[in-house]
Amino acid sequence: MRHLRLGDRLWTAAVYVSGMLIIGVVLAIFYYLAGESRFAFDRKFDVGFRLALQPAKGEYEADVSLDPNATLVTLNREGSEGLDEKEETLPLPTLESLVGIASFATGSPLTGELDKVDPEQLYRDDWRPKKMGSEETRFLVYGFATPEYKEPTMALAWDKDQGFVIEETPYALTLELLRAPEGVEVKPFKVDLKTQPKGRLEIPTFIARTDADRTQGYVFELVASPRSSHVQAVIGGMASSSWEPTGAYQRYGFLPLILATVGLATFAILLAAPIALGTAVYISEMSSSRFREWAKPLIELLASVPTVVLGFFGLILVAPAVSNTIAKALGAESGRSFITAGIILAVLLIPVLTSLIEDSLRNVPQSLRDGGDALGMSKAEVVRSIIVPAAKSGIIGAHVLAIARAIGETMIVWILSGGTPSMPSFLNVREALANLVKPVKGIPDTVAIEMGNVDFEGVHYGHLFTLGLLLFLITMALSLYANQLMRRSTWRR
């Protein structure tokens, strides 16, 4: 008898543990997704500016990036911390080496301290300081002209590096004349690079006559000072409108992904809802029970076709059709776009929605149908003004749940949406329509595609987990709301 009781106790313990596990799983998902998201906060923010001393009138006036003598001041560019790959860098040229090649040079020292500059330690290519903290970072830029240059004035030209988006950087950036050569009178100069990311400043010529002179000329200072805390900056980055995690300047804006996912779900539900509602009403109110018996499983059959198969179906059969019609009419080339993904998503939602709506219609007590009949209402009137309103909250719940399903759907969007993050545009009717045939990229497919190519526990990885967490929270909220709606619609019989 005793061992039986022990068995029972073990049994009960196992049962309770399994029950508790459900909450455990939710908490664990939250914990780990949030936990891995922390790697997003290792993000370092890039700055990229090119500065060059140039002839007052010269060939590189329009585009500083073509000037071989420009210095690129960068902060936290992908791939290195600090100046550890010496072979990549070029020292500031000597006067001798410049003869016949160029008449100007610029370069930056490793440290930002003016009085500790070693002329042998000036570099003029990618210049990378140590990891950026929360304090401001200063870059010094030295420049000179060689005796070959005869004009009385020369110019400082600056421009942001290509790909660097100054609007999104969390730094305040200024460029300032820190020191003029001895005996030269120059007006103090300071610009806010955010308002003036590209410019020229004409200054009196400074000519280095010896190698030692090279550091005696103009010194400019570029200061990057954080405008917010690091955490705010990372979150601000997520709230921005461009997702380019692998470019020279990485951008982790969630907005295009969120808009695509929400937009696709909305489009799909708008397409699916009337058909699903009609089908559900037909099955529940108009068909015989024999029909219902096989119709319901048939519909669930479509709902259980693996989505990767549906995606392939769309790719081979729907995408070309779209590309030959709507896409062509709106001036797009590819059939893999918002609308194609939306259509196939709707195909997925139709059976899901139909089944859920039909359940809530059948939940409406028969006595209400009788009541409507007895009042002399036609079948359509009974359905329209009694049954559907009576099942309203259940029907809404079904839609909410279907939206959650669409938001989380990965493979269909992966295969059909074109895979390019883009923001919708609503400037005019034509552009608004063109959004339909634009390629987009949503949250779940981005996570699935890009997770295959990231460094684990890196910044990109962290951002993908943040996206996952977002998805988890959104679908959780939607499903709880849907559940509440559907419970409200259960009739007391």
Place this chain on the structure above:
Amino acid sequence: MATVIDKAKREGLEARDAQRARSSRRYLGLLTGAAVVTFLLIVGIIGTILIKGLPSINWAFLSDLPREGMTAGGIWPMIRGSLLLMFGTMLVVLPVGVLGGIYMAEYAGESRFVGLIRSSLVSLAATPSIVYGLFGLAVFVLAWKLGTSLMAGWLTLALFSLPVVIITTESAIRAVPESLVEGGLALGLSKGQTIRKIVLPNAASGIATGIVLSTGRAAGEAPPILLTAGIYYSTGQLEMNLETLRKPVANLPYHLAEGYRQGGVIPESIIWGTCVVLMGLVLLINLGAILVRARSRARSLQS
């Protein structure tokens, strides 16, 4: 006031009736149209996939290894991988899922806390598979150092199917007549014994249906497999030993997803064939489950 109606009855009653009948017919016509669209969609999509894919299917396709860089030969390694994933998942989810379902049906009762558990269950059931994939990656692959492997895939897919298994188990248990339970208790069995000896055997077919259905669906779900267990089929090695558990496994949804990603390497006919096999796997399971349900219903009607 009755005169208002008398007047209305005299004036235009018939016209209004006709109008109502017409708009009713229109409305019902729209409903029928919607239903026709839905069924055409179902038949059209499933039919098209079958028509496109069935011609590629023969015994060699099902039992051979891919050859010539995936452009010829069969897809047996992927089928085998999907079956492995499915059965392993089933084994993992079975104890926890069934015990969890028993808890919900027999032990939970009603309280704030149980409400919380139910809410958790509802959210888990609606959580997208990619989220489970991320969780599996962070926990099983990385934290537990299982690597991208069959085992990590089992655990991830088991979690993914857990909520559905619990929900279906709960309803299967609730469907067991109360009188049977009371009979057991009257025999002097403890609650645990009653559940094990009387309730579970009676609910078994319902529970099995739930498990098979949800793991079948899980095995067709690409994202979690992509992140935790999948590998693009590369070589022909197919040994089965303990090491297999620690290795990634080629499988059908991954093959399709990756085949798509590689773009145009795999000929279309092979992809259609793979689609049919994957769909067949999931749909056959579905069909089997429906049959089991029908049979158990018939049996319960007889008794």
Place this chain on the structure above:
Amino acid sequence: MNNGTPLEDYVISARNLRAFYGNQEALKGVGCQVAGRRVTSLIGPSGCGKSTFLRCLNRMNDRIPGFRIDGDLRIMGADPYAKGADLMKLRRQVGMVFQKPNPFPMTIFENVAIGPKLHYGLKGSELEGVVEEALKEAALWGEVRDVLTKSGLSLSGGQQQRLCIARMLAVRPEVLLMDEPCSALDPISTAKIEELIVALKERHTLLVVTHNLQQAERISDYTAFFMFGELVEYGQSTQLFGSPVKSETQDYVSGRFG
């Protein structure tokens, strides 16, 4: 039974009416004539076909698969089952109240307004007038006049049943069918409905199914006793309860049966 009134003056007349659910014969040749502006009770043991008979009168069984009817039925001179017969019209003439109150899940006002709105296209103050009058006739106006925009489901069971009666009255039917209208109600609500039934016969013809023999005796002018799908006895209530002709009736009304 026929006390001299010519046949066409009867509001309802059935001859050899048979009804089937699939193969099961629920009415086995019922014949009777119901006079206008009277209350007729239908009594009999459970499953004897009272509801079936009642539901034949406004074709409420149409929704039931396998239901079939045979024989001759006239309602105000017309055959409701005739080919091309107008269901809307029939149900405008013949209203029905069910055993369990079934207000629609909408406001009290809308519950009553939906009938006249659809049938007669009434709107605005005319509609309000009709709703008010129907609620008054159903003796519910005083209780709900201030809460017309509350849900019909928020009322008590007795109020809900009177709301259903008002809903039916608002369409102005001639014939009112009531299938055990009080069986789900408490005694006070029951008394109210009984009063209402008696008041309504001023202008309507009522058929009321009841299992409460005292109630049948109290409220009805005529009573029909059904058994096993047959109409065993039909006549003035005083006579049927006082000195029934058939022995089955005698057994039933004296409580020895059913």
